[in-house]
Amino acid sequence: MSEHAVVAEGVGKVFNAGSTDQVEALKGIDLTIEGGEFVSLIGPSGCGKSTLLRLIGDLVQPSSGRLEVNGKTPHQARLDRDYAMVFQKATLLEWRTVGKNVQLPLEIMGVDKADRERRSRDYLDLVQLGEFVDHYPWQLSGGMQQRVAIARGLVFDPALLLMDEPFGALDEMTRERMQMELMDIWRRTGKTVVFVTHSIPEAVFLSTRVVVMSPRPGRITDVIDVDLPQPRTFDTRESTPYYEKMTEVREALRAAGVGVE
Amino acid sequence: MSLQHDPDVLEAFDADVPGEPQVDVSRVRERLREVAPAIVLFVAALALWELTVIVFDIKEFLLPRPTVILVTLVENWAEIAKAAFATFKEAVGGFVVGAAAGALVALATARWTGFRTGVLPIAIALNSAPIIALAPIMNQWFGLTNPVSKMAVVAIIVFFPVMINTARGLTEVDPAEIELLDSYAASPSEVMRNVRIPSALPFFFAALKVGTVLSVIGAIVAEYFGGPRDVLGVYITQQASLLHIAEAWAAIVVATVLGVAMYTVVLVAERLIMPWHASFRDQGA
Numbered sequence: 286m287s288e289h290a291v292v293a294e295g296v297g298k299v300f301n302a303g304s305t306d307q308v309e310a311l312k313g314i315d316l317t318i319e320g321g322e323f324v325s326l327i328g329p330s331g332c333g334k335s336t337l338l339r340l341i342g343d344l345v346q347p348s349s350g351r352l353e354v355n356g357k358t359p360h361q362a363r364l365d366r367d368y369a370m371v372f373q374k375a376t377l378l379e380w381r382t383v384g385k386n387v388q389l390p391l392e393i394m395g396v397d398k399a400d401r402e403r404r405s406r407d408y409l410d411l412v413q414l415g416e417f418v419d420h421y422p423w424q425l426s427g428g429m430q431q432r433v434a435i436a437r438g439l440v441f442d443p444a445l446l447l448m449d450e451p452f453g454a455l456d457e458m459t460r461e462r463m464q465m466e467l468m469d470i471w472r473r474t475g476k477t478v479v480f481v482t483h484s485i486p487e488a489v490f491l492s493t494r495v496v497v498m499s500p501r502p503g504r505i506t507d508v509i510d511v512d513l514p515q516p517r518t519f520d521t522r523e524s525t526p527y528y529e530k531m532t533e534v535r536e537a538l539r540a541a542g543v544g545v546e
Numbered sequence: 547m548s549l550q551h552d553p554d555v556l557e558a559f560d561a562d563v564p565g566e567p568q569v570d571v572s573r574v575r576e577r578l579r580e581v582a583p584a585i586v587l588f589v590a591a592l593a594l595w596e597l598t599v600i601v602f603d604i605k606e607f608l609l610p611r612p613t614v615i616l617v618t619l620v621e622n623w624a625e626i627a628k629a630a631f632a633t634f635k636e637a638v639g640g641f642v643v644g645a646a647a648g649a650l651v652a653l654a655t656a657r658w659t660g661f662r663t664g665v666l667p668i669a670i671a672l673n674s675a676p677i678i679a680l681a682p683i684m685n686q687w688f689g690l691t692n693p694v695s696k697m698a699v700v701a702i703i704v705f706f707p708v709m710i711n712t713a714r715g716l717t718e719v720d721p722a723e724i725e726l727l728d729s730y731a732a733s734p735s736e737v738m739r740n741v742r743i744p745s746a747l748p749f750f751f752a753a754l755k756v757g758t759v760l761s762v763i764g765a766i767v768a769e770y771f772g773g774p775r776d777v778l779g780v781y782i783t784q785q786a787s788l789l790h791i792a793e794a795w796a797a798i799v800v801a802t803v804l805g806v807a808m809y810t811v812v813l814v815a816e817r818l819i820m821p822w823h824a825s826f827r828d829q830g831a
Contacts, residue, residue: 370729380744380822
C-alpha cells in the first residue's frame, strides 16, 4: 500500500469549547504512520493520547486540522471497518459467550453464520482460548478476557488496530506474556498498530516508533525510533540497547516537563 | 470442593465441563440447603400462630387458627377455586397487557430522544397516582360485570413500573459498549438489539416481578368496587361481613398462592432468557 495508514496535520481538539470548563486536549498534532508500523503514544494522564486514538477512530471529532486513515476520512474508514478498537477494559458483552463475543463484529457486518463460527474459532485459537468458546466472560480471568477482546478485534481482519492501554489493568506477569503474544500476532499479520500506554518498558519493547506526548495542551514533543532487532524476544528485555532506548524515552518525557514515574 | 470454579483454576486446568451428572446432584443438594431455612421459619411461624390462638383463647372471628383455615379451604374448595380462577384471569390478562405496553413504550423512549424527554416525566408523575382509584371509572368505561374493567386497572398498575424501569435499563448502558458498537459503524437498531435490550432485561424482569404482586392486589381491590359475584374480592368482602373469617382467610391464602405462582413463572422465564446474569452464577465462582 502506497498510502499512509494514518496522517494527522495540525490536529487540535477542544472539549466544551466556549464554556468555563473548556479543555484543550490536543494542539497542533502532526503525525504520519506508515502501514505495518507499531507506534506507541506515551505520556502522562491528560496528555490527550486516548483522545488522539479516538480521533483516528472517528469516535471523537477534531476541532481543527485534518486527519486521514488509509487515505480516507476517519469517518469513511470507520464505515469501511478499516480499524478495530481494543480498550483498557475488555468490554465483552456479558450475555454472550466468548465465541459469540468474537463473532459480534462479523454479525454486524453481515457475515454468514458458518463463516462467523469458523473465523471466531480461528482467532480464539490464535489467542490460545479455543477451548473457552462456550464459556461466559465472567468465567475468565482478566488476562483471558483481554485476549478475547484482541481476538474480537482481529476477527474481521482490519488493517489497523487502535489499542487504548489494553494491558493497563493486568498484572505484570500477565502483561509481559500478552505483550509477547501481541508482538507475535503483529509480526504474523503485518497490521498497523497504534498503541496508547503510559508504560515506558511496554512502549519500547513493542514499538517501531514511540511518540512522546505532554499535557496541557496535549502535544507531541518527541518521536523516537526504536530500531531494536526483530523478532523481539525475552532476551530483548535484558539487552543493553533496550535499556538505552528506555532511558532515551524517559529523558524525552522529562525534557517535555513530565515527571517520570 | 470440585464445584468451585476459581478463574485461576480455570486457567490452569482446561477441563471444565458444566453439567456433569455429579455436579447436578450436588447442585440440587445445594439448593435444598438454601431453601431449608425459609421452610423451617415458615412452619415455625404457623405453629406459633396456632399456639398463640389456643393459649390466649383468641376468638375465631378475630383470628382463626391455620388448621381451621386449611379445613375451611378444603370444605369450600369448589366455590373458592371458581372465584380464584376468575380473579386469576383478570390479573394475568391485565399483567400481560400492561407489561407488553410498558415494554413497547420503553423501547420507543429509548429509540427517540424527543419522545423520552416528553413522556418520562409524565409517566413518573402518573406512577405516583393512586391508580386503584380509577377502578370505578373503569367500571363505567368497560361495564361493571365485564372482567375487562378489572384487567384495565391491573394493566395500568403494571404498565408504569415496567415502562419506567425498562426505559432506564435501555438508556443506562455501559458507554464503552456503545463506543465499541460505534467503532463497527453499527446502526441504531443493531445497538438496540446487541446492547440496549440485553442490558435492560434485568430491569425489565425486576419490574415484572413487582408487577405480578401488584396485579393480584389490583384485581382483588378492583373487585371490591363491584362486579361479578364469583371472584375473590367479592368472596372475601362477603364472608368477612358475615363474620365467616376463616372463609375470608382461606380466600386470602389462595390469592397469595396466585401471586406466588405468577412470580414463579416470571422467575423461571428470567432464568431461561438470561442464564448469563450474575444473580444465577454458582456460589464460589
